[in-house]
Amino acid sequence: MAAKPAPKGLDLDRVRALLLDSATVGLAVAAGAEGPILLCNDAFQALFPAVAEAEAALRLVDIVPGTADPAVLERLAAGDRHTAEVEVKLGRRRLVIAVEISPAIGHADGELMIQCQNVSKLKELEYMIDSYSKMIERQNRDLAKEKERVERLLLNIMPRRVYEEWREFGITTPERFDDATVLLLDFVGFTEMSVAHDPPKLIAELNDIFTSFDRIVEEFGCERLKTIGDAYLAASGLPEPNPEHARNIARAALRLVRYLERRNAISEVRWNCRIGISSKPVIGSVVGTQKYVYDIFGPGVNLASRLEPLCGPMQILLDDRTHELLAGELACASLGSQTIRGFGEQHIYRLEGTTSGERP
Amino acid sequence: MISRIVLSFYDRVLDSDVLAPYFEHVDMPVLIDHQTKFIAYLTGGPASISDEALRLAHANRGIDRAAFEEMRRLLAETLEEHGLEPADVDSVMAEIDRRAGLVVTR
Numbered sequence: 027m028a029a030k031p032a033p034k035g036l037d038l039d040r041v042r043a044l045l046l047d048s049a050t051v052g053l054a055v056a057a058g059a060e061g062p063i064l065l066c067n068d069a070f071q072a073l074f075p076a077v078a079e080a081e082a083a084l085r086l087v088d089i090v091p092g093t094a095d096p097a098v099l100e101r102l103a104a105g106d107r108h109t110a111e112v113e114v115k116l117g118r119r120r121l122v123i124a125v126e127i128s129p130a131i132g133h134a135d136g137e138l139m140i141q142c143q144n145v146s147k148l149k150e151l152e153y154m155i156d157s158y159s160k161m162i163e164r165q166n167r168d169l170a171k172e173k174e175r176v177e178r179l180l181l182n183i184m185p186r187r188v189y190e191e192w193r194e195f196g197i198t199t200p201e202r203f204d205d206a207t208v209l210l211l212d213f214v215g216f217t218e219m220s221v222a223h224d225p226p227k228l229i230a231e232l233n234d235i236f237t238s239f240d241r242i243v244e245e246f247g248c249e250r251l252k253t254i255g256d257a258y259l260a261a262s263g264l265p266e267p268n269p270e271h272a273r274n275i276a277r278a279a280l281r282l283v284r285y286l287e288r289r290n291a292i293s294e295v296r297w298n299c300r301i302g303i304s305s306k307p308v309i310g311s312v313v314g315t316q317k318y319v320y321d322i323f324g325p326g327v328n329l330a331s332r333l334e335p336l337c338g339p340m341q342i343l344l345d346d347r348t349h350e351l352l353a354g355e356l357a358c359a360s361l362g363s364q365t366i367r368g369f370g371e372q373h374i375y376r377l378e379g380t381t382s383g384e385r386p
Numbered sequence: 387m388i389s390r391i392v393l394s395f396y397d398r399v400l401d402s403d404v405l406a407p408y409f410e411h412v413d414m415p416v417l418i419d420h421q422t423k424f425i426a427y428l429t430g431g432p433a434s435i436s437d438e439a440l441r442l443a444h445a446n447r448g449i450d451r452a453a454f455e456e457m458r459r460l461l462a463e464t465l466e467e468h469g470l471e472p473a474d475v476d477s478v479m480a481e482i483d484r485r486a487g488l489v490v491t492r
């Protein structure tokens with residue numbers, strides 16, 4: 027017990043008894059916020075060694091900063107308690123001490139009772155929980171990002187509506203589309219091109235071209251289905267119905283050709299394409315049980331793929347039904363009837379451009 | 387369980403003459419954050435830190451081999467004291483050893 031000179035009129039016996047009773051709680055009495063510490067117990071001294079070590083009596087405000095703030099003084103004067111947390115360095119340790127200051131009962135001279143407790147362990151726990159929850163938050167964010175990445179990947183191999191059905195029910199059902207148009211694009215003389223012998227360059231070229239194709243078909247309300255080597259398959263009217271499917275595909279086809287023409291004008295590698303278009307029915311479905319791919323099959327795909335080899339470079343061929351659906355909106359040239367394997371006699375048209383003569 | 391390990395490890399690091407200087411001017415929340423991440427990271431907890439981030443976090447701290455070894459020793463001691471199986475302690479030690487090159491710069 028480190029006793030400092032006691033002020034007159036304070037019930038020291040009572041205070042002493044309190045101090046003695048509580049060995050773990052630090053207790054002290056100060057002569058006001060800016061007054062000296064008058065007396066304190068061992069526990070208090072253990073937390074604030076400076077109290078015993080300092081030459082002159084330490085003031086309360088030296089130990090608990092902020093005690094002399096007007097708002098705090100006002101509260102104390104009104105008889106209310108003031109609580110604070112003080113960080114002190116004890117050797118290498120940093121301690122957090124919870125301090126409670128209240129007017130000493132029954133004394134109007136402004137003496138203050140100070141109780142304090144070492145709450146470092148609690149604080150450490152609190153910080154640890156903080157740290158942990160931040161880690162978990164971060165992990166959740168990372169997981170959400172990962173999920174998004176996976177979703178983007180899946181949306182690359184199947185249309186959104188099919189993906190949503192698959193996510194919700196775990197399966198997707200094959201669907202027949204009577205009103206859809208299919209486009210199959212292939213490059214002419216691909217195997218003879220010198221770039222075919224430079225795989226990294228070839229992949230870079232195809233990547234660049236197909237990325238632009240994707241942008242174009244999407245812009246025209248079509249869906250890229252897949253690339254097969256250097257071939258590119260797109261459709262409109264599936265899986266979402268679209269009454270404009272034939273026009274969408276025809277316009278996209280013209281734009282694909284124009285894109286290649288422009289690219290060829292400035293690129294060292296020249297790509298010539300052939301495009302076959304058909305509006306016959308197709309089936310759409312996710313295939314594969316291990317590797318999921320949304321794909322389409324059926325007459326539409328077959329006819330488009332038979333028309334495409336009949337093209338000259340940078341030409342677009344249409345089947346009868348697509349031509350009919352375009353209803354004269356885009357200029358076409360009739361190429362007459364031809365026998366096509368699996369389809370018999372088919373009237374074929376070449377897509378030229380818009381009726382005004384310019385390309386879209 | 388893991389919280390007791392973290393706090394007990396934190397105490398040991400602060401009591402270590404070798405390690406304390408490294409954390410001399412680090413605030414308590416940051417220090418606890420380090421020990422929490424440190425342990426979570428090495429024991430397969432929810433910490434995900436890339437090797438590059440770990441290297442960056444320690445780049446200018448002048449951590450030497452002795453400090454690393456001390457950290458490693460204290461961690462093993464803490465884990466053993468909290469009743470982890472020797473095999474599990476070993477696998478944590480393998481995790482920490484794998485990162486020595488990212489942390490030790492002197």
Ligand code: HEM
Nearest residue numbers: 408412416423424427435443447449453454457482485489
């Ligand atoms: C493989 C072992 C270790 C791991 C996994 C590890 C983990 C980490 C992590 C994750 C941080 C970044 C905290 C943040 O900014 O979020 C960090 C920072 C730090 N580490 Fe380590 N640490 C290792 C070893 C050490 C050692 C051996 C020492 C010292 C002897 C050390 C001292 C420090 C210091 C001083 C900081 C900076 C704290 C700050 O001010 O932000 N670390 N450590």
